Amino acid sequence: MPKQLYILFCESPLNRNKVDPDFESEFLSATENGFCTLLFNFDELVDNKDAELATKRIKPNGTLTDVVYRGWMLTPDQYSTLYHNLLAKNYRLINNKIEYQNCHYLPDSLKFISAHTPKTIFESASSESFINTLIAEAKAFGSQPIIIKDYVKSEKHHWQTACFVSQASNTAKLKETIDNLIRLRGDYLNEGIVIREFLELSDLTIHSKSGMPLKEEYRLFFCHKKLIGIYNYWEEGEYLASKPDTEGFEVLAQGITSNFFSMDIARQKNGNLIIIELGDGQVSGIPDHTDQNEFYKNLWSCLP
Structure with missing residues (x-):
């Protein structure tokens, strides 16, 4: 019996019977290469926190089968909710929550790659004083140039104002850059802030639009x-x-x-x-x- 493999995509916000247009070419490639496809509503899961409604068009499967998600980023908690909702329908996402977070959050990845990646420090945004703590810890970089990002993404297209600091010892510039990053990321800030050694x-x-x-x-x-x-x-x-x-x-x-x-x-x-x-x-x-x-x-x- 030929194997059945599934890819989970996000629905189109405008037509829930079709894939999100940003993933349409991937959807076609997946089907052309033998994958079965499933669709769920990303907004219902993320904005409305309703996994049941988000996956209501996915019917329970007769036997447990693995599925690979290809879509927009989820927080580990959102991913876990989706994971368990699908599991109840006999679909098991290829990574569980811990496996997802291991590679999704840079601080979690460091246990695997620290010897092969630039020097990195980080602080969760869970306390009001986390920026001051991070700036104090940044003294470890001396006057080296550094990069600022959150646990997942940077604002690299705002290179000079919200990403790159030429001297870590310039605490005023460092704080300004962190503040700019937090403002630009807004509600999409992932967990905390990471400071990384800038290597040549x-x-x-040079990027044709941002100048990065x-x-x-x-x-x-x-x-x-x-x-x-x-x-x-x-x-x-x-x-x-x-x-x-x-x-x-x-x-x-x-x-x-x-x-x-x-x-x-x-x-x-x-x-x-x-x-x-x-x-x-x-x-x-x-x-x-x-x-x-x-x-x-x-x-x-x-x-x-």
Whole structure:
């Protein structure tokens, strides 16, 4: 009997019988490569906190089967709610809540990649004094340049005002940058703030809209510890014809507690490759100009 594999997509906000337009090409590639598809209402889950309504069009399955989500980012708690709601219908998301958070939140990823990624400190936004605590801890960077982000995302397209600080010791600039990041992220701020050592990476080009410097970065996807694809991260700039050697990263991936995750890597100016961050593979975007048919073909081949 041929295997049945499922991909869960978000519904279109305007037509609940169709996939969200932003994922339409992925939906087509998934179906062309043999996947069955499920749709749920993202807004009902996230905004209305109603998982039952969000998944009401998903009928219970006769036997327990695995499903891979491909859609918008969820908090770990939102993901857990979706996980247990689907499990009650005999659909099991490929990662549980802990496995999701392991790669979704950078601080959780550090236990796997700390020796291969820039020096990092972080503080949860759970206390009123967390910014002051973080600024005090930033003294560990001395006068080095640093990057500011939340636990998941940066405001890299506001590079000079909400992301990059040329000297960590400039506490006034550091606080201003953190404040700008928090303001821009608004209700979408993920958990807390991360400060990272800024390392000189191999230049690619300058972003045509934001003016942000683009570096030689790649996104890798792993499923059940197997590398299923390596893709140029940026659509602008001239990449080398050959992709970097991934053997060391494939070895490292064996120790990461997740069944489906992404790994962003970059080349330093000295030629060494480093890990920028991990991401849960279900909510990590496939870089522009990627052959999505190849992605879903490789995903199919590594799923049981």
